[in-house]
Amino acid sequence: MINLAGRDILHGWGKFLFTGVGLGLLIGATLTMAGVFRGMVDDGQVLIDNSGADLWVVQQGTLGPYAEPSSIRDDVWRGISGMPGVAETGNAAYLTIQMAHAGRETRVMIVGIEVDRPNRPGAPPYLAAGRPILQGHYEAIADEKTGLKLGERVRIRRHDYTVVGLARRMVSSSGDPMIFVPLKDAQEIQFLRDNDALVNERARTAANPAFNRPGVPGLLEAAQGAATQSRNVNTVLVRLTPGADPEAVASEIRRWKRLTAYTRAQMEDILIAKLIATSAKQIGMFLVILAIVTAAIVAFIIYTMTLAKVREIAVLKLIGARNRIIAGMILQQALGLGFIGFLVGRVSAGLWGPAFPKYVLLLPADAIAGFVIVMAICALASLFAIRAALAIDPAEAIGG
């Protein structure tokens, strides 16, 4: 038996291919949508992984440091590092800024890390190029996505920083590339005001009789210093000794330090379940709509293709072709269309994915699931056409 579906497709392959490509672009958009979601999850995941922490100690009662603001004194790590099970601690400060560099505006996350000795949690686990930060000031490690080059000098607020290292896939939970700087610099960027504000602040403090008391020398200077110096960080990253129970250490910290501590699992829940929950639903809605649109389009195309063959189908029935053969022909064409569409969709998603500003992660598992869903949709959509074809009266072939 010859393959009727294949012959029909070959006969009008231009139209079929064109339709398949059109469908493919739609499927490509759908796969990209799924990739955007996976990218968001992955952004959260790499943020957790690359921080090198087992516990995050944050301001009491907050979901910090990524999902909510958190501010703690930068000396609480001393108390934590002495606790059983704690191997290493590191202060970290995060803030997202708009950076103008080389005529381009980029949103970046400045990450302040401890650089006094290597191996403190917070620094990028590996570098694509360059070296770690060695100086206590004005050196930076930038994610490649910032577009910065090794050795380049970049201005962040009031100071110029030298890019000494390049990192890869170091992004914030919203996908902004990171720039690592020494903690002190980050604190300055985060908490210091500009000169005018400082002058204003000083004047105001000086005008306050409580701080500017005659006969108490040094009080005004101390008050002004306290107001202009930041001693806060957003979190203390804690690395545990091998074998330590994260939950046990976390609850110790909660109990004794009056701080909130999150384990890796809790942080994943915050970043992946809570932080992107709304976006995930949003994308989920899109996926559902795109699936329905795809189904409608395939159903419509296959239905139209079938109606265009009413006469041929009537002839086939007249000369004794079984319903199975006719239904098979339509089903195969629907699946063929889905196959072309999927191939085109997967390839186009792969091509345009990297051009998206945010990370698009196309998982093979998603592609397989997508393929199965596309094929199922096509099979389902062909049912209308098959029903119409089986209702065709062989007498129509004879006419009057």
Added chain:
Amino acid sequence: MDRPDTPAIRLTGLKKRYGTGDAAVDALKGVDMTIWPGEVVGLVGPSGSGKTTLLKCLGAVIEPTGGHMELAGETIYDHGWKIPDLRALRRDRIGFVFQAPYLIPFLDVTDNVALLPMLAGKDNAAARRRALELLTALDVAHRARAQVSQLSGGEQQRVAIARSLANHAPIILADEPTAPLDSERALTVIRILNEMAVQYQTAIIVVTHDEKIIPTFKRIYHIRDGKTHEEAGEGRAI
């Protein structure tokens, strides 16, 4: 010519009513007809007299509403279908040639013909061999690999005839097979049908209005107001 014992087709009192109630049309009001293997019989009558309806009933394409129908001695219809698989009946025992040669446009000439044996379960090579044999007999073998749309009307009609013969169907029903053809080509088609009838002992009914070909039939059924009466034809040689 000595006749075989069993007629290829025997109809007694065959009726067909379209629709019901006020809208009912009695297209066939009791048709009697006997066709023997190896003969080409003409079926003529004015427009709307029921010629196509009769062919559709014979071909098990529509269901009659009364009477009796026998093919090669087997009762096919007797106030209801008597065999379960009408599509297999059409596939194996009846060949159709329509007014317009409805070939399958996405198959080439050979496969249009070979499709029938394939549907009947023959392997592709055997089916194509059979197709080529018929195309040769009908003088269109040189167009065997052509697309249907590239054939002339007469060539298409000959391919359609080849298709109707492909499964060695003992009966061929041809509804105005010569309508789209000029008279010379029309006569050629009729000559081919006659040759096939003799060669394969096929019973062939040809519906026609064509004055040129009516004289070629040895036997003619006239149909008027849903009833037939038989008449001897001139049987003129082509």
